[in-house]
Amino acid sequence: MIKKANQILHRPFSSTITSRLVRAIAVGLITGLIVSIFRWIIDHTMQILYFIYPQMRANPVWIIPYIILMIVITIILGKIIVPYLDQLVGSGVPQIEAIFLNENKMPWWSVL
Template identity: 70%
Template sequence: MTKTLVQAISVGLTTGVIVSAFRWIIDQTMKLLYQIYPQMAAQRVLIVPYILLMFIIAITLGKITAPYLEQVIGSGVPQIEAVLLNENKMPWWSILWRKFIGGLLAICPGLMLGREGPCIEMGAMVGQGLAEKVFKSNKENLRTLQ
């Protein structure tokens, strides 16, 4: 096996673990919401703490994403395309954890947002991070591993 193949497998496995955790947390939260929503419909007083929680989540989400807003918002696919075309440079760790936590904070309370785009961006950030910090890759391999 070539060095690049081993590196690519490492990126794939690491990305798989992170994305699987992301999707699993979302799935478990959705199951919980299917139990909570009927209770809120039956006992309207429960809507007040839910709204307060959503307000706190919105503020937290704003604070988390604000420093890297242009790179964290949306699916992330256009940002990754720009990186691959050498038109953009992204700080991998700052984007990775913000996309993970921010995605969970946005999707888990019930907002209907796509999971695929954030997963693509997280995978690219894992590839960039491993290529830069662990593998010490050159620019060619860096682009390959993203």
């Protein structure tokens, strides 16, 4: 049953609303932490690349190990995502909506 606004506002601090609020805050904090770590990794990767690319331009021999490293990283990532290829389509919004509607069950780790 969908509740109306006056039913929810009648008891604004019931245990159900409070527990949902606490869970929502916890999810927000954890999500913010994960996104912050992701952004930190991207920023530091860019700093490393700003150092590496001029080195490769000065010494073209370093391009070969760089290409080999990129191939190895691509193979590793390919092995990681192979089990989820049928679920990796588009922006991800339809998959999340399907999870909310209990039409799709996905492990939280792969969604993350």
